[in-house]
Amino acid sequence: MTMDPVAVSVKGESVVRVERLVKRFGSRVVLHDVGFEIRAGEVLGFIGPNGSGKTTTIRCIAGLMRMDAGNVRILGHDVHADFERAIAQVGCLVENPEFYKYMTGLTNLKLFARMYPDVDASRVDQVVVRVGLENRIRSRVKTYSLGMRQRLGIAQAILHRPAVLLLDEPANGLDPEGIRDLRLLLRSLADEEGMAILVSSHLLSELEQLCDRVVVLRSGRVIGEGDMASMLAASGPVACEVAFTVGSPAHALEILGGERPGLSRLEGETVVVTCLREEVPEKVAALVGVGIAVLSVVPTTASLEDRYLQMAGGGGVE
Template identity: 40%
Template sequence: MKEFEIVLKVDHLSKKIGKSLIIKDVSFELSRGEILGLLGPNGSGKTTILKMLVGLIKPTNGLVLIEGHHINKEFEKAIMHVGAIIENPIMYDYLSGYDNLIHFFRMTDQFSSKRIDEVIERLKMDDYIFDKVYTYSLGMRQRLGLAQALLHRPSILLLDEPTNGLDPEGIKSLRETLRKLAREENVSIIISSHILAEIELICDSVLVMDDGTCIQRGLLSDLQEGTSTLQTYSFKVLNGEKLKTIIENKLDHNNIHYHSSGFSIELMIHDVAQLNKLLVSSGIDVVGIERTGSPLEELFLQTVRGEGS
């Protein structure tokens, strides 16, 4: 695999509906094996961009290249590399999940019963795959849609709010599945979501949209470094009887909130280790440190809403 090999190129993409320009000169690239988070408030243009990437909407200006193929001029060659769940997956309710997968997979020239079984096992759908789809929960439908999108071994996966309807265990399982696809099979993934915590946990990079415009694009780690690094950390301690005395005698800090198991404090990230050393050397047993604020949330608010500037 070539390092930073580009699998998707979006160049000066715009979309006008009537007199309204809803997507405004958006450009970005996606590397092989990269997981990109597409962030933005409702109405920012995220779903419209995804629809243009799969040819459901034709752009007014600009181009989309998938594995070097123009999505509008070479649609079949381009789309064969893409798997997508955009809005709610459409399934045949009175067929089983398994029969739905057979039906959709037979539309390609890659049909394989073995591949269907592989995807079912990977997504842990064995318990309900032979049930009728009308009995499925929303989360089960989401997983079936993901199975359908993966059958033909796409190199690019586009997911619009993929965690909708999933319980915490399902979200964790999906997160692990997507990371394995990216790391082990070099699948490139774009996830459109409003759940910042999930984007922060899974994505390598983010593209922030607002009012049809790309206003931030970069590696997640780099963008986070551009925010204020003052974050809230919660310290959990065992023997906190003299905690308050030690902190107030040795620490010049006003933003401290004590609770039954310890305290919360606003710190720069490099000060966390120093405070931990101070507490331990003073005889305080620190059993846990947890960041309770999200740098990505701060970035999002600063960038989209202009807060904190």
């Protein structure tokens, strides 16, 4: 039994093409002319704050929602006009990974396997090992942690060797080890099997090490798109918040420029200052120079909103 042979896509070839997607909920427009593509062999980061339309976009690509305008093509098949052939090439995990909780993980996977002509028992076993669930696959899903359900969610999505993998916030509920496993798995699916992978997240930091490219969504509009590396570089100096834990906080605040709303403030024993990363050493030096004991210096990441904006303006657009 063979399926439509997945024209094992040439790396870099466009697999999913989203064009001028418009979606309204009543009179509210939640997606404005969203357009981008997912290419074979790449992991595309889909970034945006909560409510920016990431999940809605993914639902439209997966055919769960109708779009009001625009179209989605998967290997040339329109997702509405030619739903069955288009969706046969898609594996997806939209929102929380929900399963039939009264069945075992394996029974769940077998249900989905039965829906594809070329997925047999050995493929199911192979996928189970691949997501690292072999020890618990015969337990009922109701006993699974969120992390385990995420793994099972990935398993059902890759069961039929789709050309495209759509993952909505897959890192939710994963522990650091789980996140590392996920990263390795997705990398190998992209690099070795040439899958086109879309991973959404509201945390840029989650995606930095995983993605080849990113698309940034904000209020239903694509505000930036480009290479991960060049985008990070193009975003230029990034302001971040640094928390200085010091011996005499009040004095330190004075040395660092006094209380300035939005820039520096006192938080108990720590002074929190917003500055460029490059300025941190000189600030430490200033404090040490007047004899203040610096107990710790903890940079927190820049606010996401700022980085999105910088990316949008920073020329990271094709």
